[in-house]
Amino acid sequence: MSTNLRIDGARLVSRLEALSRIGATPEGGCRRLALTDEDKQGRDWLLSQMQALGLDVKVDAIGNIVGILKGQQQGPAVILGSHIDTVGTGGRFDGALGVIAGVEVLAALRDAGLTPKRDMAVIAFTNEEGARFHPDMLGSYVWAGGMSVEAAHAEKDSEGVVLGAELNRIGYHGPEQPGFLKAHAYLELHIEQGPVLEGDGGGLGAVTGIQAICWLELTLRGRPSHAGTTPMAYRKDPGLAAARINIFANELTKTISGQLANSGVIRVEPGNVNVVPERVVMSLDLRNPNDAPLAETEAAVRKFCAELSERDGIEISFRDLARFPATPFAEELIAGMEASAAELGLPIRRMISGAGHDAQMMSRLCPTAMVFIPSIGGLSHNPAEFSTDEDMVKGANVLLSAAWRAANA
Ligand code: GLV
Ligand code: MN
Ligand code: MN
Numbered sequence: 001m002s003t004n005l006r007i008d009g010a011r012l013v014s015r016l017e018a019l020s021r022i023g024a025t026p027e028g029g030c031r032r033l034a035l036t037d038e039d040k041q042g043r044d045w046l047l048s049q050m051q052a053l054g055l056d057v058k059v060d061a062i063g064n065i066v067g068i069l070k071g072q073q074q075g076p077a078v079i080l081g082s083h084i085d086t087v088g089t090g091g092r093f094d095g096a097l098g099v100i101a102g103v104e105v106l107a108a109l110r111d112a113g114l115t116p117k118r119d120m121a122v123i124a125f126t127n128e129e130g131a132r133f134h135p136d137m138l139g140s141y142v143w144a145g146g147m148s149v150e151a152a153h154a155e156k157d158s159e160g161v162v163l164g165a166e167l168n169r170i171g172y173h174g175p176e177q178p179g180f181l182k183a184h185a186y187l188e189l190h191i192e193q194g195p196v197l198e199g200d201g202g203g204l205g206a207v208t209g210i211q212a213i214c215w216l217e218l219t220l221r222g223r224p225s226h227a228g229t230t231p232m233a234y235r236k237d238p239g240l241a242a243a244r245i246n247i248f249a250n251e252l253t254k255t256i257s258g259q260l261a262n263s264g265v266i267r268v269e270p271g272n273v274n275v276v277p278e279r280v281v282m283s284l285d286l287r288n289p290n291d292a293p294l295a296e297t298e299a300a301v302r303k304f305c306a307e308l309s310e311r312d313g314i315e316i317s318f319r320d321l322a323r324f325p326a327t328p329f330a331e332e333l334i335a336g337m338e339a340s341a342a343e344l345g346l347p348i349r350r351m352i353s354g355a356g357h358d359a360q361m362m363s364r365l366c367p368t369a370m371v372f373i374p375s376i377g378g379l380s381h382n383p384a385e386f387s388t389d390e391d392m393v394k395g396a397n398v399l400l401s402a403a404w405r406a407a408n409a
Contacts, residue, residue, distance in 0.1 A: 005108060005109075005112055005114070005400065005401075005404065006108065006397055006400070007101070007104050007105070007108050007393055007396040007397050007400055008104065008107065008108065008111070009389065009392075009393035009396075011104065011107070012100060012101065012104045012392060012393060012396055013389045013392065013393075015049065015100045015103065015104070016092065016093070016096060016097060016100050016392070018045065019042060019045060019046070019084065019092075019096050019100065020092035020096065022038060022041045022042045022045060023038035023039075023041070023042065023086065025089070025383055027089075027383035027384075028092075028383050028384065029086075029089060029090055029091045029092065029382070029383025029384070029385065030086045030090050030091060030092050030096075030383075031086060031088055031089065031090060032084060032085055032086045032090070033085060033086065033087075033088060033129075033131055033132045034085040034126060034127035034128075034129065034131070034132045034133060034138075035063070035085075035126070035127070035132065035133075035163065035166035035167060035169075035170055035172070036132070036166075036170075037170070039084070039085055039170065040170035040171070040172070042084045043063075043065060043084070043124070043170070043172060046065060046084060046099065046103075046124055047065060049103055050065070050067035050103065050122070053067070053103065053106060053107055053110060054110065055067035055068055055069055055106060055121075055122075056068040056069075056070070058174065058176045058180070059172055059174025059175070059176065060143070060174050060175075060176040060177060060178045060179075060180065061149045061173060061174060061175070061176065061177065061178060062126050062138070062139050062142045062143070062149055062152055062153075062167070062178050063126040063139065063167050063172040063173065063174065064123055064124065064125050064126055064139045064140075064142075064143055064174075064178060065123065065124040065172075066121055066122075066123050066176070066181060067103070067106065067121060067122045067123075068119060068120075068121045068181065069106045069109065069110070069116070069119065069120045069121065070115075070119055071115060071116045071117055071118045071119040071120065071407065072115055072116070072117050073117055073118065075118060075119070075182075075184070076118065076119075076182040076183055076184035076366070077118060077119035077120055077121045077181055077182065077183060077184060078116070078118055078119070078120045078121075078183075078184050078185050078186075078187070078403055078406045078407040079120075079121045079122070079123055079181070079183050079184075079185070079186045079187075079362070079366075080098075080101070080102030080105055080106075080120070080121070080122045080123075080186075080187050080188065080189075080399065080403055081098060081099060081102055081121075081122055081123035081124065081125060081140075081186070081188060081358055081362075082095045082096075082097070082098025082099045082102070082124070082125070082128070082188050082189070082190060082357070082358060083095035083098075083099065083124060083125045083126075083127075083128030083129070083139070083358060084096055084099055084124050085126070085127055085128055085129050085131070085132075086129060086131070087129050087131040087381050088131055089381070089382065089383060090129070090131075090381060090382075090383070090385070091379075091380060091381070091382060091383055091384070091385020091386070092385065093191045093375075093380075093385055093386070093387050093392075094190075094191060094193065094380055094381070094385060095128055095129075095190070097189060097190065097191060097373075097387070097392060097395075098188050098189045098190050099122065099124045101189045101392070101395065101396040101399050102122030102123075102189075102399070103122050104396055104400075105120075105122070105396070105399055105400045105403050106120060106122060108400055109404070114404075116404065116407035116408055117407060117408045118184055118406075118407045118408070119181075120403065120407050121181055123140075123143075123358075125137070125139035125140040125143065125358045126138060126139030126142075126167075126172075127139055127163075128140070128356075128357070128358055130215070130321070130322060130356075132157045132158075133155045133156075133157055133163050134155060134215070134321040134322060135147075135215065135321060135322030135323075135324075136213075136215070136322050136356050137322075137324070137356055137357070137358055137360060137361050138152055138155070139178075139358070140358035140360075140361035140362055141361045142178045143178045143179050143361065143362075143365075144179065144361040144362060144364040144365050145178075145179060145364070145365075146361065146364065149178060152164075153167070179365070183362065183365050183366035184366060184406065184407075185330075185333060185366050185367050185368070185406040186359060186362035186363070186365070186366055186367075186368040186369075187333065187368070187369055187370070187371075187399060187402055187403055187406065188357060188358060188359045188362075188368075188369075188370045188371075189370070189371050189372075189373070189395045189396060189398075189399045190353075190355075190357055190370055190371075190372055190373075191372065191373055191374075191375045191380060191385070191387050192205055192351075192372040192373065192374055192375045192378075192380075193354065193355050193375050193378075193380030193381070193385075194354050194355075194375065194378050194380070195375070195377070195378025196351055196378075197349075197351075197372060197373070197374035197375070198374045198375065198376060198377070198378060199378075200349060202347075202374055202391075203346070203347035203348060203349060203374070204337075204341055204346055204347065204348040204349075204371055204372060204373060204391075204394060204395060204398060205348065205349060205350070205351045205371065205372030205373075206334050206337040206338050206341070206348050206349070206350050206351070206369070206371060207329060207334070207337075207350075207351060207352070207353050207359075207369065207370035207371065207372055208328065208329055208334055208350050208351065208352055209326065209327050209328035209329050209352055209353070210324075210326070210327045210329075210352070210353045210355075210356060210357060210359065210360040211258075211287050211288060211289040211290075211326055211352060211353065211354060212287065212288055212289070212290065212291050212294045212324065212325050212326040213285075213286075213287050213322055213323070213324045213356050214284075214285075214286045214287070214294055214297075214298055214320075214322070214323050215283065215284070215285050215286075215320070215321035215322035215323070216283070216284045216286070216298070216301075216318055216319070216320065216321065217265075217281065217282070217283055217318070217319040217320075217321050218242075218245065218280075218281070218282050218283075218284065218305070218316060218317070218318055218319075219279065219280070219281050219316070219317045219319070220238035220241050220242055220279065220280040220281075220282070220314050220315070220316050221238060221278070221279050221314065221315040221316075222235075222236035222237050222238035222239075222241070222276070222277060222278060222279070222313070222314050222315075223235070223236040223276070223278070223313075224270065224275050224276055224277065224278035225275070225276045226274065226275070226276075227273070227274040227275060227276055228274060230276060235276050236276075236312065236313045236314060237276050237277060237312075237314075238268075238277050238278070238279060238280040238314050239268050239276075239277040239280055240312075241280070241308055241309075241312060241314045241316070242263075242266055242268075242280040242282045244308060245263075245282070245284075245301070245304065245305060245308070246263040246266070246282070248300075248301065248304045249261035249263070249284060249286070249297075249301055252297055252300055252301070256288070256293045256296060256297050257293060258288045258289045258290065258293060259286070259287075259288050259293060259294070259297050260285075260286065260287045260288065260354075261284065261285070261286055261297070262284070262285040263282055263283060263284055263285075264283055264285060265281065265282060265283040266280060266281075266282045266283075267280065267281045267282070268280050269281075283321065284301065286298060286301070287354070288326075289326060289352055290326055291325050291326050294326075302318070305318075322356075324356065324360060324361075327359075327360045327363050328363075329359070329363060329367075329368050329369045329370065330363070330367030330368055330369060332367065333367050333368065333369035333402070333406070334350065334369050336369065336402045336405055336406065337369055337370075337371050337398060337402050338350075339402075339405075340397075340398045340401035340402045340405065341371075341398050343401060344394070344397055344398060344401065346394050346397075346398065348371075348398075351372065353370065353372070355380070357370060369402070371395055371398050371399060371402070372395070373387050373391040373392060373394065373395040374387060374388075374391055375387055376388070
C-alpha cells in the first residue's frame, strides 16, 4: 500500500465515543438491543456519518446498512463490517469498533484522494448478537442466503414482538435485496472478547476461523404443587431437572476436548417461593472448535435429558436457536493480516475466535478474515469491556492495509 496511509486515530476514537453515548448505561456499558429505539438512534447516527463521507448508502430488507465507495472498475466489492447492536448488558466496543473502523478505512482513502481498483463497502449487520432475536448473526446470515427474509421477519423476541414489525417501526426495512452487493472479500476488525492476547503480552490476533456453535432452547414441564405439603418423592420438579442438565453439560466440558457450555437463560414458572415449578425454559450455548466433539456433546445432553425425563416424569422438548459449523478463514487473507501487521511493525499471532461474528456468515460467500485486538481483563458482554485507544488504532491500521491490498489485488 502507499506506506504512509494511516487511519485518523483521534477521529476513530471520537466516533466510537459518540456511538457509545447512544444506549449508554450507568455502569459504563451499552444497551442497544437489535431494532429497539436505541438501535434506531445508533443506526441514524451511523447513516449520517456514512452520508457525510459521500458513500452511497443503502439499506436492505433485513435492515443491514451498507455504505459503498466506488472503485475504478465494476465487479465484486471488498466488504468491511460488523454490528452495532449489543447484548442487554453489553460494552462499548463489541461490534461498534468493526463498523467504525470500516468507516474510517474508507474515510482514510477519501482523505488521501485514493480510489481503489475494486468497490469497497462497510456494512453494519442487523442483530448480530442474537440477544433479542434468534439466531445470532441474523443479518449476515440472511445476507449470505442462509435464511430467507420472510423467515427472518417472522422471528419473535421473548415478548412475542415480531422482527419484521420492529424493522418497519424503526424505519429500517430497506428496499435492497440482502446480498445485493457481491463480495470479493470480507474483512472484520473486532475486540478479542477473551484473555488470550492480553495474557500473551498484548499484540494483535490474526483470526484463523470461528468455532462451531449450537444454541438450544429446552422447555421442561413438570407438575406444580405445594412446596410445603408435597413429599419430595411425589414431586415432578422441572427446576431441579434444569439444574441437573446445567451441571451435566458443565461436567461434559471436562471430558470433551475444547468443549464449552453455558446456560444463560433459566426462566422458572410460575416463579413463586412456595410452588414447585410447573415449567422451565432454559438455554444451552454449546461451542467447540471442531464439529464432531460438539455433535458428541449435543448427543450426550439429549440422551441425559431423555433418561431424566423417563426417570423423573419431566417432559422435555428442544428447539434450535442457532446452529453453525466451525468456519475456517481464507489462508491468503490471514497471511494478508500478518503481512499488514509486519509492515506496520506490530506483533500478531494466529488464534481461533471463541465468539461468533458476521465474518462466519460472510465466509459462505467469499474469502474472509478477521483481526483481533486485546480485551483488557478478557472481559466482554460486560459493561466493563475495554480496549485501549492505541490498540484500536493499531487494529484499524491493519484493517486499512489488508483492505487496500485486497481491493487492489
Ligand atoms: C456473539 O456475540 C456470540 O455469542 O458469540
Ligand atoms: Mn461482536
Ligand atoms: Mn457480542
